[in-house]
Amino acid sequence: MLLLFCKKLRFREISESRFAYLIILPSVVILLGVIFYPIIYTFYLSFHKMFLTQPGIVPFIGLKNYIDFFRSSSFWNAILRTAYFAFLSVGMELILGLGIALLLNQGLAGSKFLRIAIMIPWAIPTVVIGIMWKWIYDANYGALNGLLFSLGIISKYQAWLARPFTAMNLVIIADVWHMTPFVVLIFLASIAGLPKSVYEAARVDGASGWECFKNITLPLLTPAILVVLIFRTVETFKVFDIIYVMTGGGPANATQVINYYTYLETFSYLHFGRGSALSFIISAIVLVTALIYIKFLKKEIEYI
């Protein structure tokens, strides 16, 4: 009787795996069409010479696009600038993020308020971050000049974004302002999950605050640090919006990071084959960076 009932049930219903495939299908089809197919197409284009101005003529040129870039100094300069941007901004975000998270974790009055308020810089759209800081750095009427001038630190207004060195570093500061809150959130969530008993034991053994931080907090936060490093490095390698808005790659190409270089190559010079090769190089760098981080920090995690 029971067997019959079960059989009937199975007959009426479609099988579990068929049901699963059925409801996954829409997402998979869309991802195949809008992401995987274009990526394969990009890969194909990167071995061809293709100008948008001459559609239809797409000769195969093998690795020439790639080799051209590896020989060009403007490519390597863009890579170096991107690495500089990534190193400084991720480094600052990591240190500031950890510091602020620890500070807000002390249970001081007002820390609940700041925990929520810190969402504001993260929530503001990237383009708005760009125009806001561009206006602050403005050479003639900017708030930074006004502030430093009023304090007597500078004797006359400076054109901050017109000088290569300051331009790059000030753009990085804008990016750090925007993204540090994300890092703070990740660290706050991880700190909340740390075992309290370990700290109590350490205190009983007479460990100082610094020793607790160095020997307990930091090692236990390694997974969170890994997450921040991977996520943020990957994103800084893709940085575009803030550069486009604040400097347009200038002055004298000083802020021309790899993604901006790709944008110019593709949509200003309309060189789609070369643009495809560049975007593939960026993808490769991103993946390799992520793998290195995972390998390097995994050892540390296993050590605990």
Add this chain to the structure above:
Amino acid sequence: MFNQRKFIRVLLYLAMILVAIAIFAPFYWLIISSISPTSELLSRPPSWFPKHVTFDNYINIFFPKTGVAGAARIFMYTIRNSVIIAGFGTMISLALGSLAAYALARLVFPMRKQIIISILATRMLPAISTLIPLYIIMTKLNLIDTKIGLIILYFTFSIPYVIWIMMGFFGTIPSELEDAARIDGCSRMGSFFKIIIPLSVPGLIATGVIAFMLAWDEFFFALILTNTPNAKTVPVAITEFAGRHLIDYGSMCTGGVLASIPPVLLALIFYRFIVRGLTEGAVKG
């Protein structure tokens, strides 16, 4: 000992005040610049607290007259476009993504692991490596400068993210509840809608808010794939306040304030949901 602890406390509070200033000062300046008259905006040093407040910049955007410059005139259209594009994009990605996440998190079937890995791998790839083909395809399909074109892109980009977070949320729902419903004669679809969905409302809110904010923020594809008020989004409009020769910073800041209001409000209202969504997505990613 007591004094030293007091000293550290003072230092900590000082640090908190610094953090507060760092958070609010730039945003304060953006708002002040949007309501200051031009004469005060263009003084040296600027007046930190405006003596006269004017809402001309806002009036120019909300009720543009004939003399108003291009970006301010089309700004309300771009706000509408952004709401439509981010709104529909979010809803579609939530619908499709949570169905897939349910199957991947709770059903047993062959190739499950491979499908999960390949869906998540798309999150690592820079979107730029899809741009050129998408541009070519969309030109052929006449989807350049249409809202539909951007909606398709934005919901596709957030599907892997929705799947990832919703898998986490679905995984926390005890399977006994579903089994009970199935024994009572609920179909597979029925138990998904009657048991799983009501229990994962917090997850859907968290994911939806973040997906909406990401779409609202997106600039690169919008810049390249739109060129008229028909589909232009807010971030693109903001960059256009910069004219050929001079930048109208007052109106630009006004646009910036208006563009920030929706995401900032969402972030503050749904603070808890977003924190959970971000940490679920990041820590496990």
